[in-house]
Amino acid sequence: xxxxxxxxxxxxxxxxxxxxxxxxxxxxxxxxxxxxxxxxxxxxxxxxxxxxxxxxxxxxxxxxxxxxxxxxxxxxxxxxxxxxxxxxxxxxxxxxxxxxxxxxxxxxxxxxxxxxxxxxxxxxxxxxxxxxxxxxxxxxxxxxxxxxxxxxxxxxxxxxxxxxxxxxxxxxxxxxxxxxxxxxxxxxxxxxxxxxxxxxxxxxxxxxxxxxxxxxxxxxxxxxxxxxxxxxxxxxxxxxxxxxxxxxxxxxxxxxxxxxxxxxxxxxxxxxxxxxxxxxxxxxxxxxxxxxxxxxxxxxxxxxxxxxxxxxxxxxxxxxxxxxxxxxxxxxxxxxxxxxxxxxxxxxxxxxxxxxxxx
Amino acid sequence: xxxxxxxxxxxxxxxxxxxxxxxxxxxxxxxxxxxxxxxxxxxxxxxxxxxxxxxxxxxxxxxxxxxxxxxxxxxxxxxxxxxxxxxxxxxxxx
Numbered sequence: 001x002x003x004x005x006x007x008x009x010x011x012x013x014x015x016x017x018x019x020x021x022x023x024x025x026x027x028x029x030x031x032x033x034x035x036x037x038x039x040x041x042x043x044x045x046x047x048x049x050x051x052x053x054x055x056x057x058x059x060x061x062x063x064x065x066x067x068x069x070x071x072x073x074x075x076x077x078x079x080x081x082x083x084x085x086x087x088x089x090x091x092x093x094x095x096x097x098x099x100x101x102x103x104x105x106x107x108x109x110x111x112x113x114x115x116x117x118x119x120x121x122x123x124x125x126x127x128x129x130x131x132x133x134x135x136x137x138x139x140x141x142x143x144x145x146x147x148x149x150x151x152x153x154x155x156x157x158x159x160x161x162x163x164x165x166x167x168x169x170x171x172x173x174x175x176x177x178x179x180x181x182x183x184x185x186x187x188x189x190x191x192x193x194x195x196x197x198x199x200x201x202x203x204x205x206x207x208x209x210x211x212x213x214x215x216x217x218x219x220x221x222x223x224x225x226x227x228x229x230x231x232x233x234x235x236x237x238x239x240x241x242x243x244x245x246x247x248x249x250x251x252x253x254x255x256x257x258x259x260x261x262x263x264x265x266x267x268x269x270x271x272x273x274x275x276x277x278x279x280x281x282x283x284x285x286x287x288x289x290x291x292x293x294x295x296x297x298x299x300x301x302x303x304x305x306x307x308x309x310x311x312x313x314x315x316x317x318x319x320x321x322x323x324x325x326x327x328x329x330x331x332x333x334x335x336x337x338x339x340x341x342x343x344x345x346x347x348x349x350x351x352x353x354x355x356x357x358x359x
Numbered sequence: 360x361x362x363x364x365x366x367x368x369x370x371x372x373x374x375x376x377x378x379x380x381x382x383x384x385x386x387x388x389x390x391x392x393x394x395x396x397x398x399x400x401x402x403x404x405x406x407x408x409x410x411x412x413x414x415x416x417x418x419x420x421x422x423x424x425x426x427x428x429x430x431x432x433x434x435x436x437x438x439x440x441x442x443x444x445x446x447x448x449x450x451x452x453x
Binding site for chain 1: 410
């Protein structure tokens with residue numbers, strides 16, 4: 001069996017003789033090539049983003065895309081006269097995707113060759129393949145979640161947010177308060193878990209334990225009275241951030257054991273990790289419980305370690321840890337500890353959350 | 360002279376670290392602070408900025424801030440961060 005190909009996260013379109021028939025500068029009324037509209041809508045619904053690399057006049061081309069009713073689908077369009085490989089890599093960088101997650105479609109073999117030469121990880125497709133793209137495995141994610149369908153909307157909200165942040169002249173916290181952030185923590189149900197599965201697949205950076213819990217394992221724990229599976233959603237006045245976090249917590253008398261905490265990279269800048277941890281500490285304090293947290297250092301989760309340490313977790317021993325079924329020692333997993341005390345509510349966002357001690 | 364060069368050239372002084380930190384904070388949070396002001400308690404910096412502070416100090420002074428040193432109290436004030444930098448630099452050179 002061949003390995004499953006890496007999924008494409010963004011498809012970059014050429015315009016003339018690819019997205020539309022003909023050349024815009026010669027024919028101001030170019031029409032879409034066959035099937036283009038359906039392919040764009042279908043891939044968008046699967047959570048694959050679209051962008052543009054076209055040698056054209058920006059204003060003319062964008063106006064035409066608006067006229068054709070497609071402009072809203074594209075993020076970071078690169079329309080100008082530079083090299084296409086530069087455009088494609090610029091898009092990858094702006095989206096924070098590896099070049100291997102980018103695909104490029106163009107009718108001209110020279111353009112594909114140029115992109116291929118400068119960015120060999122970018123997969124290139126000729127224009128004749130447009131209609132076939134949705135049938136290819138690299139464009140077919142196994143799970144399409146609610147969040148995936150809204151991914152473009154979330155990215156676009158993100159761009160507006162970034163633009164506003166750049167023009168904001170003041171301390172971080174003050175800016176965060178202008179966003180009307182809302183975090184919702186809830187006990188997970190089966191649908192929440194489908195969204196979380198994607199999160200744990202997509203996010204390794206902020207997975208504190210570095211230990212993967214399969215979808216089946218988490219579902220199996222939904223009904224377990226000793227375990228709580230919680231999901232975290234966030235939104236602000238620009239729109240939804242979607243499902244941004246998941247926790248697996250085992251509660252015993254006197255000691256709560258955080259076995260999994262993963263958050264999306266999208267919400268790091270809002271201090272989401274700190275808000276979640278502070279909430280958890282406060283909940284444990286209300287239940288007169290200490291907190292233990294599994295943590296495995298990886299080369300990508302340093303920010304999570306800082307979040308734990310800043311929340312007050314230490315390496316100190318405590319009698320509460322005796323007999324705890326931790327993963328300590330296995331594959332470099334440490335068990336961090338904290339004697340919980342009451343914490344104040346966050347100052348940068350509204351928090352809707354259940355009472356853990358009560359359930 | 361950059362902070363990195365300074366760190367290599369001679370033992371760094373508390374005054375130099377404090378001044379560099381005050382300038383860094385003034386630029387990043389667009390507010391001037393006192394050396395003993397509680398940056399977190401006063402709501403001037405977010406937890407995200409705290410993480411940036413960790414990375415900044417490590418790069419500027421060629422130190423590694425790890426494990427138990429990563430506690431919030433070490434970053435609460437300019438004075439606390441200065442003490443941390445001097446202690447870890449001394450440990451590295453000593």
